[in-house]
Amino acid sequence: MTKPDLLIHAAFKLFYEHGIHAVGINRILQETGVAKKTLYHHFASKDALLEAVLMYRDQIFMDWLTSRMMAAGEGKMAVLALFDALDDWFHDRVEVLLPFKGCFFMKANGEFSDHMVNSLCQRHKHNITAFIQANLVGHSAHLSSAELAQSISVLKEGAISQAYVAGDLDAAKRAKAMAVALLSEK
Amino acid sequence: MTKPDLLIHAAFKLFYEHGIHAVGINRILQETGVAKKTLYHHFASKDALLEAVLMYRDQIFMDWLTSRMMAAGEGKMAVLALFDALDDWFHDRVEVLLPFKGCFFMKANGEFSDHMVNSLCQRHKHNITAFIQANLVGHSAHLSSAELAQSISVLKEGAISQAYVAGDLDAAKRAKAMAVALLSEK
DNA sequence: ACATAAGTAAACCGATCTGTCTACCATTAT
DNA sequence: ATAATGGTAGACAGATCGGTTTACTTATGT
Secondary structure, three states: OOHHHHHHHHHHHHHHHHOOOOOOHHHHHHHHOOOHHHHHHHOOOHHHHHHHHHHHHHHHHHHHHHHHHHHOOOOHHHHHHHHHHHHHHHOOOOHHHOOOOOOHHHHHHHOOOOOHHHHHHHHHHHHHHHHHHHOOOOOOOOOOHHHHHHHHHHHHHHHHHHHHHOOOOOHHHHHHHHHHHHHHOO | OOHHHHHHHHHHHHHHHHOOOOOOHHHHHHHHOOOHHHHHHHOOOHHHHHHHHHHHHHHHHHHHHHHHHHHOOOOHHHHHHHHHHHHHHHOOOOHHHOOOOOOHHHHHHHOOOOOHHHHHHHHHHHHHHHHHHHOOOOOOOOOOHHHHHHHHHHHHHHHHHHHHHOOOOOHHHHHHHHHHHHHHOO
């Protein structure tokens, strides 16, 4: 693994577990054995490293989620598969996402205001909602695919928060039941 | 206003907007004009101040939410009123909660691990779920009040997250529609 | 009147923060 | 062969962190 990738991996793991402001550059260096000069050779600042970490996590997460959804079929089936995927995530059955500690983007977003982090997190959430919506075009005569996708997103966000903060690891199952009801209305 | 209350108010406002680790003790002092000696006379440490801030916000929020719910009646009506209250919060129509910037407990929780903050946040969420549950005893023959309350909590958490991170200020309306569907099943 | 408590201002402490710098080593491509 | 690149080790800088201390100034209650 190249040095930049090594740094991004270690930084993500530490940021995800302890928070971004709580983890200093020196700790990332100590954990990886990389020299400080090398870090600042590849990244202009801690913020630049953080940006790379956010893009890395975005790619890992989106690749995992979309492949899980597409493997289940199209339309409604794909959307419901989203909640099965979340359930696996909450129960630490998805190695590539690392042990579940909530949504990294939600946590990162909360540590900043009027910052690049906020727009990156918003974009990440928007991309997911857009992918959900793509699976819901023409599903309902009464509700637009955009409105349905927003509602599904509320269920998804709620499941993640509830699983993390309240420790309700079965939140995805509950969210799925409500999604079934929502997508059964005609 | 007493000095401790002044500090708690200012600390909450700054923590809520910028994050806890991002706000130093000196900034809180500068904002309030209080001397450092005075702060450490009333609070043993930044952690102690933070604990007071969390308890303060918990009380403000719970008082507001329960009064809004109880004013709407009992049972299902109270639960649905929760989402009307959230809608007001998201649109900054609730002065006592300050301009909406997400759930303080969700954000605080994300900045720590294995810390007093985590248990306080979990307790806060649990108290809300318990209050919801109290309004749902005997509501359904198929689902327990505990299960219903957990599902309502998923909707509530999802609405807050979606409104904050994605900027979807109408998330509470969507969540309410799903709550109506959930509580109409017999 | 006087002791006690609560307050201010500001210097100070050690630790840690992000980021820079010097000096040296290993690889590799021209 | 040699110049350029990527790397290590670690000292260093300046700022800021949480927290303590000294010295002085109000209030307040008995």
